[in-house]
Amino acid sequence: xxxxxxxxxxxxxxxxxxxxxxxxxxxxxxxxxxxxxxxxxxxxxxxxxxxxxxxxxxxxxxxxxxxxxxxxxx
Numbered sequence: 128x129x130x131x132x133x134x135x136x137x138x139x140x141x142x143x144x145x146x147x148x149x150x151x152x153x154x155x156x157x158x159x160x161x162x163x164x165x166x167x168x169x170x171x172x173x174x175x176x177x178x179x180x181x182x183x184x185x186x187x188x189x190x191x192x193x194x195x196x197x198x199x200x201x
Contacts, residue, residue, distance in 0.1 A: 141190060148173060152181050153190065153200070161199035 138157040144150050151171060156162060162170070167178045182198050185191035192201045 141188070143188065146181070146184075148177060149181050149184060152178070153185065156191070156198060156200050161194070161197040163197055167198070 138154060140150050140153055144153060148171075152167060152173075155167065155171060164175060164178050164182065167173060167182075168175050171178075173181075182191060182193075185198075186193065190201055192199055
């Protein structure tokens, strides 16, 4: 029987992110091709207010961009 292996790209979390939720959002977006605020709320069980605050901080620090209503890593 032959084993199948998958390669997952290494993701390094920016060192200036102290918040566990910010790290979670960052990792989620690194693992996907982007997400809407509603996707983040639903999939991560985070309130909309928290998502908007986190994504705002990530955008200010240059880690995140918003395109066509979706958040993506910069």
